[in-house]
Amino acid sequence: MTNVKRDGFGSRFGVLVAVAGSAVGLGNLWRFPYMVGTNGGAAFIILYLFFVVLLCLPIMFSEFIIGRRGEANAFGSIKKLAPKSGWLSIGVISVVTSVAILSFYSVVGGWTLEYIFKSFSPAFLSSDGSSLSSQFSNFSQSSFMPVVMHLLFLGISALIVVAGVKKGIERYSKILMPVLFFLVLLLAIRSLTLEGSGAGVEFLFKPDFSKITGQTALAALGQAFFSLSLGMGCIITYGSYVNKKENLFKISFMSAFADTGFAILAGLAVVPAVFAFGISPSEGPSLVFITLPQVFAQLPFGQIIASAFFFILLIAALTSSISLLEVIVAFCTEELKWSRLNSVLITFIVVGVFGSLSSLSQGILSHVTLFGKTFFDLFDYTSSNILLPVGGLLVVTFVGWRMERSNVLDELTSGGTISLKPILFKAIMFIIKYLSPIAILLVLVHSLL
Numbered sequence: 383m384t385n386v387k388r389d390g391f392g393s394r395f396g397v398l399v400a401v402a403g404s405a406v407g408l409g410n411l412w413r414f415p416y417m418v419g420t421n422g423g424a425a426f427i428i429l430y431l432f433f434v435v436l437l438c439l440p441i442m443f444s445e446f447i448i449g450r451r452g453e454a455n456a457f458g459s460i461k462k463l464a465p466k467s468g469w470l471s472i473g474v475i476s477v478v479t480s481v482a483i484l485s486f487y488s489v490v491g492g493w494t495l496e497y498i499f500k501s502f503s504p505a506f507l508s509s510d511g512s513s514l515s516s517q518f519s520n521f522s523q524s525s526f527m528p529v530v531m532h533l534l535f536l537g538i539s540a541l542i543v544v545a546g547v548k549k550g551i552e553r554y555s556k557i558l559m560p561v562l563f564f565l566v567l568l569l570a571i572r573s574l575t576l577e578g579s580g581a582g583v584e585f586l587f588k589p590d591f592s593k594i595t596g597q598t599a600l601a602a603l604g605q606a607f608f609s610l611s612l613g614m615g616c617i618i619t620y621g622s623y624v625n626k627k628e629n630l631f632k633i634s635f636m637s638a639f640a641d642t643g644f645a646i647l648a649g650l651a652v653v654p655a656v657f658a659f660g661i662s663p664s665e666g667p668s669l670v671f672i673t674l675p676q677v678f679a680q681l682p683f684g685q686i687i688a689s690a691f692f693f694i695l696l697i698a699a700l701t702s703s704i705s706l707l708e709v710i711v712a713f714c715t716e717e718l719k720w721s722r723l724n725s726v727l728i729t730f731i732v733v734g735v736f737g738s739l740s741s742l743s744q745g746i747l748s749h750v751t752l753f754g755k756t757f758f759d760l761f762d763y764t765s766s767n768i769l770l771p772v773g774g775l776l777v778v779t780f781v782g783w784r785m786e787r788s789n790v791l792d793e794l795t796s797g798g799t800i801s802l803k804p805i806l807f808k809a810i811m812f813i814i815k816y817l818s819p820i821a822i823l824l825v826l827v828h829s830l831l
């Protein structure tokens with residue numbers, strides 16, 4: 383398993399930047415606010431936080447354990463730990479899910495690119511919600527530019543992955559992520575101080591538990607997995623690049639904390655503004671592209687801030703899309719023995735086609751549906767609400783029931799160099815073996831009823 387790419391991350395900071403870079407992306411700033419909006423607000427957030435702590439953290443350790451132990455892509459790691467077994471389905475699911483997610487993620491990445499260009503025009507900043515709303519639908523429903531932007535976004539991601547993730551992206555993320563955080567904080571403050579934002583704050587923090595249904599719970603679970611890049615081999619793949627001495631607990635906690643903080647902050651930046659400007663919180667995927675320009679219009683130097691925001695959002699989206707691509711490329715290079723260039727090229731073509739379909743499904747293909755969903759919704763819904771939870775379920779079950787307990791302990795204590803009280807280890811194993819799988823199953827089954 384000696385591969386040039388397998389030299390791994392150089393430092394804890396490198397790992398954190400890469401994992402947090404994968405986690406923080408469109409999922410936090412674009413998807414989270416509209417999921418909160420369409421799923422009833424505070425009750426959804428509470429469920430989300432509950433799932434992050436109870437399910438996502440154990441799954442994150444589990445994925446790191448598999449990857450660092452297996453020292454390969456998701457499929458290869460499982461192959462090494464449980465050769466010729468049904469568990470290899472984890473590796474297959476990871477590739478399928480990456481393709482599905484990329485097929486809508488890069489479309490939204492393309493929208494972000496377009497909004498960078500749009501933000502240069504003074505006419506862009508407007509406090510007129512309906513004109514912003516029609517501007518967005520006119521663009522996203524057209525057949526040419528969104529497809530071009532999607533391919534451009536995918537192309538940039540592909541170029542980075544061909545060149546190797548290494549220094550460039552890590553170095554930029556180190557600077558740009560804190561700037562993004564600062565900008566979102568600024569937007570949150572402005573949004574919270576808008577007249578009429580109180581109703582939005584109430585929507586975010588005053589739970590109405592009658593809003594929780596099986597579908598809401600599944601949506602919260604799917605969003606948590608999506609946002610933390612779990613259930614699809616991404617953390618397994620990145621885990622295989624992590625140094626043997628690294629503390630997997632610490633990395634998991636820090637990444638989950640940073641990602642959740644970003645999501646809540648994005649909620650605060652978008653939702654109060656939604657109420658202040660009288661937009662419907664259940665607007666859906668267009669929400670951020672309609673509300674934020676209105677908040678920018680209320681800020682001094684709004685146009686510069688708008689350009690900076692969409693530019694950095696693009697970087698956040700890229701650090702996530704490269705991690706999605708890396709899952710597929712690591713599989714193709716290590717398992718199929720394709721060259722890195724060919725792997726990236728073929729992935730580009732496949733996702734390019736599916737992504738174009740999902741882009742066109744906003745407009746001319748909107749009448750083409752499968753199981754009642756357009757291509758875009760189908761990729762989004764099936765990956766987040768079915769494939770990721772099933773992937774996560776398989777991962778914890780694998781670590782809990784199939785892996786040698788001593789190997790799990792060895793990974794959690796980094797070869798015995800980190801002390802872990804036996805009772806704590808027992809508790810972790812209990813969660814991984816019973817609690818997490820049962821909870822995921824319950825949510826999955828409940829949502830079907």
Ligand code: PFF
Binds near residue numbers: 409483616702706
């Ligand atoms: N976590 C990313 C986001 O929130 O935008 C999306 C993502 C990246 C999902 C990588 C899954 C993944 F493996």
